[in-house]
Amino acid sequence: MNNKLTITMKQFKYIFLVSIFFSIFFMSCETSEKETQKETQKETQNTQTAITETDPLPSWNEETSKSNIIAYVSDVTNTESKNFIPIKDRIATFDNDGNLWSEQPIYFQLFFVIDKIKLMADAHPEWKTQQPYKAVLENNMDELMKQGERGLLQLVMATHSGNTTEEFKSDVQEWVKTAKHPTKNVTYDKLVFQPMLELLQYLRANDFKTYIVSGGGVDFMRAFVTEIYGIPEEQIIGSRIKTEFDYNDGNPVIRRLAELEFVDDKEGKPLNIQKIIGKKPVFASGNSDGDLPMMQWTASNKYKNFMLYVHHTDSVREWAYDRNSHIGRLDKGLDQAINDGWTVIDMEKDWKVIYPFELNN
């Protein structure tokens, strides 16, 4: 196992943010039971609305966000329109955490880190007395916080590196099958947003190429989200760690190294879009200030473009947070959205259901 740690300024900034999410986590858990009760009531109310087959966005209420989306797609796919966009340039980019699925009380990838450390502990008896592992194994979060960014990076690297791409994929797939969200009490793959699944499908039906562009780990996402979102591996873009190729006597592997290579957040999003896609999106969707540069880049497209923000306004069915949140903070982005006339989804008002399982209730 390669556990060498190399920390750059950029990584420090990233880890600092991530560590804040941990602390938020343990505040949020206190209110979780109350939320679950309210949630159940609201779900019942909302799923009674009839869903027609001809409606491309059946889980969306007839509000401005829905009509804006349909007006845009109808316009740019109409060959008679001056705003027509050739199919090859219909690039749509979606943030993942907080945009296609929930991100509270902490990014779901961090639950994987915690769970995986516990799973790995048998093979690492030294962790019983060694920080930051000891704190995780004892569920001692005060102590874990004291370990700071460096401690957190150690945990991330212990669970994300020192293995091959195939081994890591299998780790994540095993986890997602069984691990459950602490307050929603379902596996994490159930916590995707039904209205966004419909939007992805609607765009693809209109020959848009849908991409995920997320701050989350690209190999973490690729292990399981392709099926959920209908987005192939090659259209998933995210943060990544360094890797090395090993011919391995004719059984080649790619080994994951304990060093961050690229953080796909803020300015990293348009940069990665240019590096990997090489085209400016015409449609971008996000939920936080971390998505703002991607939105700004999209808004500068010569083609008619569409910027969509998910505003988390539903404290009952999901979570409510924006300008003052430490996770998924939406502050400057909200100002620019209002100022520039971008579409902002009011989750509480605009969405009939949040999660796919509500459709069956």
Place this chain on the structure above:
Amino acid sequence: MNNKLTITMKQFKYIFLVSIFFSIFFMSCETSEKETQKETQKETQNTQTAITETDPLPSWNEETSKSNIIAYVSDVTNTESKNFIPIKDRIATFDNDGNLWSEQPIYFQLFFVIDKIKLMADAHPEWKTQQPYKAVLENNMDELMKQGERGLLQLVMATHSGNTTEEFKSDVQEWVKTAKHPTKNVTYDKLVFQPMLELLQYLRANDFKTYIVSGGGVDFMRAFVTEIYGIPEEQIIGSRIKTEFDYNDGNPVIRRLAELEFVDDKEGKPLNIQKIIGKKPVFASGNSDGDLPMMQWTASNKYKNFMLYVHHTDSVREWAYDRNSHIGRLDKGLDQAINDGWTVIDMEKDWKVIYPFELNN
């Protein structure tokens, strides 16, 4: 203009190789006229062969390389076959230089560097007395060689960075429209291999997703090869320099910085394939040892796979070189291809024509 130079070990290795190509260039030019004469004779002989409409590879002679390709594609796309590959996993990766177009006497991207320095000289009067620019402007290649790797990197960065992605794209597009190959005397975009164009088309007709995975600059290629090969920008992978996002008061740009970020050669190829595509190819095509790790990675696919080497054996119509060449060296790769039963194209014997313009002769 940002002309700060940062050189890592990897960049040194890259630049060292590139500088060798320069020296090769000036050796090769001496024999160019003789070659051109022979070329004309041979072209005439070869284009008289009839091309039938039902043949997916009409510019290929009925040799083993053609029958191997057709047998493979027929097998893995046959739903009744035990070797059937689902469409989503039909990833085919192609090297560019020496594989989809010629690469002699130097990589064509280096001609762009030389031409562009000359174009930029008016705005840089100081270059008249300043190396390595002076050597380029005076066509003094002995002096240029003395400037070594550092000099070459300065030239590359002067022509590839300090501008925005849009400006660079327009530079390359302008160049490719007018610049001509020193011995073939046609614009560079004419020097693509007709048989490979047919192979790309044949694979796509069978639902393979075709990618370029090249040591060349990704933004250099994207500026003009999409049309030529029918490969969209997002399926072009290559070497790249660092970039930065600038909101630029509401007119966002991505600026190209004078620092290499990733060299997409040798082990870099499978690493970049994993980073960007996230799937192992089932079909890989290259022409040099720089492609060998990509071939090895492909050969380890659980699906039936196909490794294809272009062997430059045609000193008359194209160029002949392999084990001892400083550019496009094919030595270890040729050994492994022979040993492992990969398909090796004998360009002289297997291809009826080399370039598309020969079809009209």
